Amino acid sequence: MGKEQFYEEYEVFSRKKDGLSLEHRFSLLAPNREMAFVMARENFFRREPIKELWVVKRSDIRLMSQEEREGFKKLDNKAYRETKGYANLPKLWKYFEEKRETGGVNP
Amino acid sequence: MEVIHYRELTDEEKYEHFMERIENDEKIEAGDWMPDEYRKALIKLISSHGASEIMGALPEKEWVPKAPTIDRKLSIMAKVQDEMGHGQLLLRVAEDLLKPMGKNREDLLQDLFSKKLKFHNVFHMPSPTWADAAIIAWLVDGAAILTQTMLLKTSYGPYGRALKRICQEESFHAKHGESLVLALASGTEKQKQMLQESLNRWWEPLLMFFGPKSTKDIGHSSVDINMKYKIRFKTNEELRQEFLTKYVEKIQLLGLTIPDETICFDEEKQEWIYQQPDWKKFKQVVSGNGPRSDARISLRRDSYDESEWVREALSDYKNKNQSLVG
Numbered sequence A: 001m002g003k004e005q006f007y008e009e010y011e012v013f014s015r016k017k018d019g020l021s022l023e024h025r026f027s028l029l030a031p032n033r034e035m036a037f038v039m040a041r042e043n044f045f046r047r048e049p050i051k052e053l054w055v056v057k058r059s060d061i062r063l064m065s066q067e068e069r070e071g072f073k074k075l076d077n078k079a080y081r082e083t084k085g086y087a088n089l090p091k092l093w094k095y096f097e098e099k100r101e102t103g104g105v106n107p
Numbered sequence B: 001m002e003v004i005h006y007r008e009l010t011d012e013e014k015y016e017h018f019m020e021r022i023e024n025d026e027k028i029e030a031g032d033w034m035p036d037e038y039r040k041a042l043i044k045l046i047s048s049h050g051a052s053e054i055m056g057a058l059p060e061k062e063w064v065p066k067a068p069t070i071d072r073k074l075s076i077m078a079k080v081q082d083e084m085g086h087g088q089l090l091l092r093v094a095e096d097l098l099k100p101m102g103k104n105r106e107d108l109l110q111d112l113f114s115k116k117l118k119f120h121n122v123f124h125m126p127s128p129t130w131a132d133a134a135i136i137a138w139l140v141d142g143a144a145i146l147t148q149t150m151l152l153k154t155s156y157g158p159y160g161r162a163l164k165r166i167c168q169e170e171s172f173h174a175k176h177g178e179s180l181v182l183a184l185a186s187g188t189e190k191q192k193q194m195l196q197e198s199l200n201r202w203w204e205p206l207l208m209f210f211g212p213k214s215t216k217d218i219g220h221s222s223v224d225i226n227m228k229y230k231i232r233f234k235t236n237e238e239l240r241q242e243f244l245t246k247y248v249e250k251i252q253l254l255g256l257t258i259p260d261e262t263i264c265f266d267e268e269k270q271e272w273i274y275q276q277p278d279w280k281k282f283k284q285v286v287s288g289n290g291p292r293s294d295a296r297i298s299l300r301r302d303s304y305d306e307s308e309w310v311r312e313a314l315s316d317y318k319n320k321n322q323s324l325v326g
């Protein structure tokens, strides 16, 4: 009776409380989306309270290959996109402060 | 670091890269390249762990209708449900590993019914009294917690994530067990005797739970392979010693007697000396020839067969309404 395609893989996401992002919980097998939702509640939220619950069919997610995942590790030299790329600013401010103290700038 | 182009690598290079990742404590994910030996070791470990959770719910399940108070009924019911949930998580992890081999959950269940898929020795044993429910939750879960905590750092990412969740729930199981044992140990003479008799029944299976010390005892062991790939980090004996350190004193404190006159801590060697369990019996039990093996496996099979109509109905519904579902 076509059991191979009977179950499908679903990924479960939930938000613990307001202000938090959705987090991946785990995956489960279910024959359809509604059952996946019911089973996600039963499997993962028997005690802890949650604000929101999503189930997504795994085949609808664009997953990464190992090569892609390992390629991500290479992302470096991106300091210019972050505050830490501008660590020299206090030194520049100091220059002006010293100049004022030695009377270089009008009071 | 260079970008790896998997298709251009030879098998040896892939293996080398894989081992480098293991050495660097990277987590391996389901779709990653892995040596066959690693995949097989994971499948064996995780599918029997999953089967143990499912079969492990059965000895306690017998006590759900007979729990002495409504509070006890609620907590043992919650525990039984948790164990089934653990089974769900672990089978899911095993299924993703089995996928490239063309196998699925159905195959795992059939293997369980045919005794090809093994589960822990303790879940083949009878639980004739309420004190057995207490000893199981306190000590069997206590033993399982030691094993599962050791596995938390496992190199296989999905297994580690499942275990994290399982361990959180296990801490409730341990408290539930402690509470049951403390109630009986401070009860009537009859209750104390019931607890002692249950400990007598469970002591040998508990020592067996961790598996034999050396491969000599049962002929083969996957511990070495699992350690090589950082799937696990401690030997069977190390875990058993931890168990004794954690529980022997507590058991004695409750006024119970451990059914082993030789048990003592060797200060010089810094290890527990104890009567070795009968490893031949162990092998026999885990092969599906324990006192309750057949009854519990057939209970599981009956429940599977009886729910076949639900799967049939859902399957028909799905085929007829492809556009409505999923």
Ligand SMILES: [Fe+2]
Pocket: B053, B082, B083, B086, B166, B170
């Ligand atoms: Fe469990």
Ligand SMILES: [Fe+2]
Pocket: B083, B141, B144, B170, B173
């Ligand atoms: Fe448990």
